[in-house]
Amino acid sequence: MKVQKTMRIAAAAGLALTLVAGCSGGSGGGGGSEGDPQVIRFAFAPEAVWDMMKDNGTLAKWEKDNNVRIETSTTWDEFTYFAGGHGDIVSMSTQETPVLEAETGIKTVTFGKYNYQRVPMFKRKGDPYKTLADIPKGSKICVSGPTSNAAFWGVLAKEMHDLDYRVGGGDFDLLVNDHFVNPTNLLRGDCEAAAIIPEAAIPQMRKGELELMYDGKSPFQLYKEFAPNNDGLNHVSGNNFVATQEWYDAHPDLAAKFLDLWQQGVDQWKEQKPEIIQKYPQHFSVESEEDINYLIDYMSGDADWFVDKVAMDEAWIKNETQLWELMKHLHPDNPNYLAADAPTPRFEAITPQ
Template structure:
């Protein structure tokens, strides 16, 4: 049952998907042999920003590597089926993936902080999960990923059991973009939703973010054992199979350098990027575009990292979430047994180091 829930959650979740496979140069990561990276991903504003600016084409020419792209939401099929080498996955998902599939992974870069907050209807008295009556329905997008975060937060902050299929609440699984409507019409008492899926409702004052408006990565450090002063809990890391990474470490570095360029472009052009690619933020009207632009740029809510590169101090702090998952009820889908795998994280330097 745990495996079934995990597979369903991964194949249904709308996360950035990256797949790289079939490098003709093998470990020849300099691209001299005409390497190809097959790269499948969900629509992403930073990728489009780089593509339209010619950055990707320039990178391909400089490195002798062609990036063949396709769009998909189903990273699990590529990864678990042996067809892909790199996927996007949250920190808390990697040990569950390894435990359930036997696939050995290497997390070598970061991209998005976890940004799925809990919402209430405007006027409802719920400040935190502790204010919601036990047994109430809560709308969620799946049993893992952001639900894992809220499982850990509920236990650490309130001593509550938050999970799909049991616990103190009745968690109902639906799509992010359906859950704001479900919440407003009373199908649930709270909902975990990506901010982009609730822009009109937030702008009109119909829905409000609980926990004083904090997104998960802003709330996490208030209870987690992190002491490096950095932001933590990633919704999207760059995760490769161990086999691919060990044969293509130099190419992995170049891959991160490309994305680091994109992140720098985003940091310099946030408002322009949102206006140019409103579809990535699920907004259409000028009012909604202005709202999500302000939402992201104010109150330190930008969920894109400053750099995709990892360092060891950050890794040591980030992976402490696994110790919190070990403390969960063993019946919880997000529980980690004591003998659960410890996924490998690698701090890579740039090619100039």
């Protein structure tokens, strides 16, 4: 736990030095003179809906209508980019923001949501496991890393089964490999179950070689089964829109406009889901026509991990952020454990405009 966090801080510090050396511009959100567009510096992982909005003119029209320009940085490590201090908005999960604030001292504001935690638990066809409680203690489970979705599964294991689920200890032997390697690892018996991003296992799901545990539910669908104050809604975000507190307090109007852009994108996703998957299959890691069609069917049901509304209301925030209290129940050696005095990041319910 301490080694991993130290490495993350060091990487963030290195990135900050690099950016300071290479940049001499002012802070984000400002224009050079009257009439110049305001700038939002946004870091995001490769994303089909973003590419769609660029290709179909939605982004260009929004920028023109609002006199705003979005400068993007494509990265899979938004944590490090943001910690470097040279971004205005990033996408980040709910469980990551307390860690970011604790490690860097950066105060954040989460002001919108985009998609949910979606990494389900898989088993081989014919294996009897329905939940983690059915897997013998000491068994190997294939995972993608000690944090991220492991935070959710650690909380679920504790709250639903009183099990200690973590890399490097606990009731299971968690083996870390890439998502796209783990389907093969599971099939050949290297582990008894595996937490795998759905896109990495579409061919095996389509062929019936791998099956979902927990009655086919993803993390965001399972949270309501053990959340202290269950409101019956989907929770546990995989990507929220998170700004520095400094930027947000100076530009609340831009934050609201930014949500409007993404609401347009989400609406288009809901209306054109098959077409978007077919046009940008690389973002869903599918290639063959059979796998593309299977994914379209999978995403057409309750498994769709995109939110309906990017704005958060107070009731949703209250239930979502309960996750932090549950993370405090974890074993102190768990990388996802939160201390009693961990920061409580700020969430804001705002209306897109």
